[in-house]
Structures are given as structure tokens and as C-alpha cells.
Amino acid sequence: MSAIKIRNLQKSYRVYQKKEGLGASLAGLFRREYRTVDAVKGIDLDVEGGEFVAFLGPNGAGKTTTLKLLSGVISPSGGEATVLGHVPWRRENDYRRRFALVMGQKNQLWWDLPAQESFKLHQKIYRIDPADFARTRDELVDLLDIRRLLSQPVRELSLGERMKMELTAALLHSPEVLFLDEPTIGLDVVAQHNIQLFLKHYQKVRGITILLTSHYMKDIAALCKRVVVIARGEIVYDGSLAGIVDKFSGHKVLTVQFGGERMPGNLSRYGEVLEEVAPKARLRVDRGEIAKVLSAVLAEHAVDDVSVEDPPLEEVIAEMFARSSDGPAATDLQPVGM
Amino acid sequence: MVARVQTWWTIFRICVEERLVYRGDFALGTLMRFLPIVTQIFLWTAVFAGAGKGAIVGYSQNDIIAYYLLTTITRAFASMPGLASGFARQVREGEIKKFMIQPIDVIGFLLLARVAHKIIYYAVALGPFALVFWLCRGYFTAGWPEPTVLAAFFASLTMAFLLGFFLELTIGMISFWFLEVSSLLFVYMLFNFFCSGHMFPLEILPQPWQGIVEFLPLKYLAYYPAAIFLGKVPPDELVRGLMIQAGWVLFFVIACRTALNAGYHRYSGYGG
Numbered sequence: 001m002s003a004i005k006i007r008n009l010q011k012s013y014r015v016y017q018k019k020e021g022l023g024a025s026l027a028g029l030f031r032r033e034y035r036t037v038d039a040v041k042g043i044d045l046d047v048e049g050g051e052f053v054a055f056l057g058p059n060g061a062g063k064t065t066t067l068k069l070l071s072g073v074i075s076p077s078g079g080e081a082t083v084l085g086h087v088p089w090r091r092e093n094d095y096r097r098r099f100a101l102v103m104g105q106k107n108q109l110w111w112d113l114p115a116q117e118s119f120k121l122h123q124k125i126y127r128i129d130p131a132d133f134a135r136t137r138d139e140l141v142d143l144l145d146i147r148r149l150l151s152q153p154v155r156e157l158s159l160g161e162r163m164k165m166e167l168t169a170a171l172l173h174s175p176e177v178l179f180l181d182e183p184t185i186g187l188d189v190v191a192q193h194n195i196q197l198f199l200k201h202y203q204k205v206r207g208i209t210i211l212l213t214s215h216y217m218k219d220i221a222a223l224c225k226r227v228v229v230i231a232r233g234e235i236v237y238d239g240s241l242a243g244i245v246d247k248f249s250g251h252k253v254l255t256v257q258f259g260g261e262r263m264p265g266n267l268s269r270y271g272e273v274l275e276e277v278a279p280k281a282r283l284r285v286d287r288g289e290i291a292k293v294l295s296a297v298l299a300e301h302a303v304d305d306v307s308v309e310d311p312p313l314e315e316v317i318a319e320m321f322a323r324s325s326d327g328p329a330a331t332d333l334q335p336v337g338m
Numbered sequence: 339m340v341a342r343v344q345t346w347w348t349i350f351r352i353c354v355e356e357r358l359v360y361r362g363d364f365a366l367g368t369l370m371r372f373l374p375i376v377t378q379i380f381l382w383t384a385v386f387a388g389a390g391k392g393a394i395v396g397y398s399q400n401d402i403i404a405y406y407l408l409t410t411i412t413r414a415f416a417s418m419p420g421l422a423s424g425f426a427r428q429v430r431e432g433e434i435k436k437f438m439i440q441p442i443d444v445i446g447f448l449l450l451a452r453v454a455h456k457i458i459y460y461a462v463a464l465g466p467f468a469l470v471f472w473l474c475r476g477y478f479t480a481g482w483p484e485p486t487v488l489a490a491f492f493a494s495l496t497m498a499f500l501l502g503f504f505l506e507l508t509i510g511m512i513s514f515w516f517l518e519v520s521s522l523l524f525v526y527m528l529f530n531f532f533c534s535g536h537m538f539p540l541e542i543l544p545q546p547w548q549g550i551v552e553f554l555p556l557k558y559l560a561y562y563p564a565a566i567f568l569g570k571v572p573p574d575e576l577v578r579g580l581m582i583q584a585g586w587v588l589f590f591v592i593a594c595r596t597a598l599n600a601g602y603h604r605y606s607g608y609g610g
Binding site: 074100 | 341344345348349352355356359360432433435436438439440441442602603605606
């Protein structure tokens with residue numbers, strides 16, 4: 001049975017269009033123009049229990065909106081969704097005790113108190129059995145190596161340490177579904193790596209369902225077998241990370257190391273020259289042409305070494321985002337009197 | 339039920355701990371509140387000397403200073419510094435999401451936090467309050483009131499706390515619609531200053547203002563408990579007055595809950 005089931009989920013909202021200048025500001029007191037933003041435009045998605053799925057997409061694509069819908073913070077404009085059989089935006093306590101949401105840019109812990117106080121509060125509000133609480137807390141603090149920081153006020157922790165505390169707090173009630181919105185944002189490489197290792201281990205051992213949004217490809221490559229790409233409020237891809245290259249990249253990268261004294265001239269007849277440093281050249285060749293180009297190069301020149309590779313994943317994704325990065329679609333402009 | 343009480347107790351305990359973090363600021367803030375008492379005593383002494391009358395609207399000079407001293411106690415119960423503005427900030431900065439995601443009621447949470455803050459405040463302020471009242475005991479010419487009047491005073495004081503909390507939180511919830519409520523709060527504070535009886539007994543107000551404040555909840559935040567203590571409320575009107583105060587508390591409990599439900603709905607409809 002699917003842990004998360006989404007059918008034709010939509011979310012639109014109005015944003016005030018503030019024009020420049022004092023005159024426009026005064027006019028805005030009486031008459032305002034709003035723009036309708038379709039943040040999510042009819043998404044269908046099924047996520048099985050125990051899957052670790054990444055949401056990928058440019059800023060404003062609808063990733064965070066979808067996570068907010070699934071955690072019940074916002075209600076949809078249309079469509080349906082269930083998580084563990086619950087409709088999220090009904091905000092039933094039974095549902096709220098079964099999931100957790102961690103936002104990289106939002107703090108849920110008590111700022112002036114040590115994290116262990118927030119943990120105790122979570123024990124009570126989630127009604128966690130004392131023995132289970134002690135066991136889970138010990139397991140998490142040891143895995144994340146934060147035991148020595150438990151009695152330090154949260155405001156005195158580094159960003160990475162704080163995120164570890166946030167994750168611990170979110171996992172104390174052993175949620176079956178975890179939503180992670182950019183959990184490694186702003187962290188250094190070491191802290192990012194530690195969080196990745198932890199999430200990978202925890203998900204594997206506990207078998208929970210995780211939905212993650214991140215801009216760091218390394219997070220996604222390290223953690224998720226399944227990637228859902230959202231652009232302009234729609235799902236444009238659902239599959240493996242490697243599959244993105246097959247679907248969205250129309251070319252391959254051919255690297256040739258020529259033998260002999262001189263580099264051949266006019267390499268651009270084989271494809272776009274990306275780099276040319278004797279005796280090596282890197283060429284961008286259309287996927288359909290690769291066999292023909294490769295045999296021509298081998299037939300016409302002395303070649304010491306050759307390789308054919310997919311372009312780097314980050315490059316493909318950047319290209320894909322660039323094609324759809326005009327932001328969420330604005331469907332209409334409607335003046336509304338105040 | 340036991341689990342719920344344990345949750346309340348933990349929230350209460352953590353709020354107390356949080357309150358004790360900034361000791362210096364807290365101690366200074368608490369003690370500085372006693373300074374205006376001195377200036378008010380001088381002010382009323384000068385007013386009576388200038389008027390050359392033994393009594394103003396039925397209050398002698400001793401009565402009016404005793405009244406002012408009592409309103410410092412009622413204000414200590416009913417004033418809610420930072421409640422509405424703090425809630426508005428949580429809405430504006432998205433921190434309110436925490437309460438939408440976690441199985442916890444934001445109103446109950448804030449009430450417990452406020453009870454914790456008040457208890458800490460009273461614990462620190464009890465000594466200075468006792469000292470001020472002992473030094474000023476000469477102004478309380480009628481002595482201690484009857485036990486029933488004293489009971490009514492404490493009941494009214496407790497309701498003043500609840501009324502202050504729910505009224506101000508309801509104002510804070512307007513932030514779901516307007517995001518910024520500081521101007522609205524300023525207007526409220528201004529009305530509160532004059533219409534709650536915080537600065538002077540409401541009998542001083544001219545008509546039609548005196549008639550109007552009778553129908554407002556504000557007088558139950560400062561004037562009413564002090565008036566009960568000083569015997570200004572006739573015994574046969576005590577129960578009726580307390581019932582009206584309870585009615586106002588109930589009204590704002592309902593208004594606050596309704597505003598929260600509507601606010602959550604709007605917040606979640608807008609985009610968060």
C-alpha cells in the first residue's frame with residue numbers, strides 16, 4: 001500500500017503586486033493588483049512505504065509547497081492526497097504523531113534552552129513512552145555524535161550542530177514519514193556529509209518513508225534511488241537519477257587522445273569542441289551521431305585513447321532547470337479593489 | 339487525562355526555565371515597575387492640595403492612592419506584555435507552522451507560558467509589593483475588607499488575568515489577516531490606559547464616557563478588582579458584576595478560538 005498517494009493536487013494563491021514608487025504605494029491603499037500563482041498544478045504521485053524520494057527542481061518550482069501540503073500546513077486549491085491514510089490538511093493529532101517535517105531554514109527548538117529540554121517537551125506532546133524515549137534519544141545522539149552538546153543552549157550551537165538537534169527532535173517520536181526541506185542548506189561539506197550518512201543509515205535501519213528536497217546534488221545522489229523533478233508546478237520526471245541524463249541530455253562527451261606529433265585540425269566537423277589541449281580533445285557529440293563520429297575519428301586519425309561519457313549530471317540538471325526556470329506560471333492578472 | 343496534565347506540567351516547567359535565562363533583564367524589569375508608584379503618590383497629593391477639597395467623586399486622597407496601589411496589583415495580573423506582538427511575529431515569520439505540525443494547541447501552550455511567566459514575576463515582585471504596601475498602609479483607612487469581599491477580589495483578579503490573556507491574544511490573531519498589528523495594539527493600549535481605570539477611578543470620567551466604559555470589558559482589567567477591595571461595589575451587586583466579568587472572559591475565550599480556527603484556515607489557504 002502506498003504511504004503517500006497524491007491525485008491531481010493543486011495549489012494556487014494570490015500575491016500582491018507592489019509597484020515601484022511612492023505614488024503607486026499610495027494608490028495601493030485603495031486599489032491593489034494581485035497575481036494568481038499556480039504553485040502546484042495537478043500533481044499525481046505514489047510513494048511506497050520505505051522509499052527515499054528526492055524532489056528536485058529550480059526555486060519556485062513547487063517542491064516546498066508540496067511538502068507543506070503533505071504536512072498539513074497549507075490546504076490545496078484542488079485534488080486529493082493521503083499520507084498514511086490521513087488527509088494532511090485536516091491536521092488530526094493521530095496524523096501529527098506519525099510524521100515529522102524538518103525545514104533547514106526554520107528552527108523548531110527552544111532558542112534559549114538546551115536541546116534536551118525541547119526533547120523532553122517532545123516526549124510529552126507526542127506521548128512517547130519514557131523507556132522508548134530514552135532508547136531513541138540515546139540512539140540518535142550517539143549516531144549524530146551530539147551527546148556533549150545536549151546541555152548547551154541552542155543559540156550557542158553551530159548551524160550544523162543545530163540541524164543535528166533538529167533532526168533528533170523530529171525523530172524522537174519515530175515518525176513513519178519524514179519530510180525534509182533542504183536539511184543541509186548553509187552547511188559546510190563535512191556537516192553535509194555527516195547528515196547524509198546519518199539519514200542514509202537511519203532510513204535503512206528504520207525503513208521509514210522520506211521525501212527530501214535539496215539543491216545539493218550530492219545529497220540526492222548519496223541518498224535517493226528515486227528522483228521526482230518538479231518544474232513550474234508539474235512533475236516532469238519520475239525515475240532514477242541516472243535516468244535524468246538519458247531523458248534530458250541529447251548528447252555525449254567524446255574524449256580523444258591523439259597519437260603522433262600533431263593534433264588534427266578542424267575538429268569541429270565532429271561536434272562542438274569543449275576543450276583542446278594537445279594531445280587531447282573533448283567534444284560534445286549528438287547522442288544519435290556518436291557511433292558514426294567515433295568510427296570516423298578512429299578511421300581518420302591515429303588515436304592512443306578514447307572514451308565516451310555522459311555529460312556531468314549537474315550540467316544536465318542545470319540545463320533542464322534553465323529551460324523551465326521562468327518561475328511558477330502566472331495565469332492571470334486581476335485588479336482587486338480594497 | 340494524566341498524559342495531558344504531564345504535558346501541561348512539562349510546558350509550564352520549561353517556560354519557567356526559559357524565563358530564568360535572562361536574570362538581569364528580568365530582575366530590572368520587575369523592580370523598575372515600582373518606580374511610577376512614587377510619582378503617582380506625589381501627583382495625587384498635589385492634585386488634592388490644589389483642589390482644596392476633601393474628596394473627588396467620592397474618593398478621599400487616601401482612597402485614591404489606595405486605589406492606585408491596588409490597580410498596580412490588578413495590572414500585574416491583567417497586563418500581557420509582548421503577547422499580541424509576539425504572536426503576530428510568529429505568524430509573520432512562519433514560526434506558527436510548528437503548532438500546525440505538532441500535536442499541540444497553541445492557545446493552551448501560550449496560556450501555560452504566560453502563567454509560568456506571571457508566577458515567576460510574582461515570586462520576585464512579592465517582596466517589593468509587600469514592602470510598598472506596608473509603607474503605604476496608612477492610605478488604607480478602612481482596613482482589611484470582609485472575607486467575602488476579599489474572596490470576590492481574588493476571583494475578580496483571576497478573571498482579570500484570563501480576560502487580559504484572551505483579549506490580547508485575540509488581537510494578536512488579527513495578524514493572520516493583516517500581518518502587522520502594532521498600530522492596532524497602540525490604539526488598544528491607549529483605550530486601555532484610560533478606560534480600564536489603570537490611572538484613575540472610572541468615576542472621574544465625564545459622561546458619556548463613564549456610560550460607555552460600563553459596557554466595555556476593559557474596566558474588568560484594572561478598575562473592578564480594586565473597586566471591590568475598596569468596598570466601592572455594593573455587596574448586592576458583587577455577584578452580578580462577577581458574572582458579567584466571567585461573561586466577558588467566556589466571550590473572549592470563544593472569540594480567540596474562533597479567530598485561531600479562521601486564521602489557520604486563511605493562513606493555510608494563502609500559502610504559508
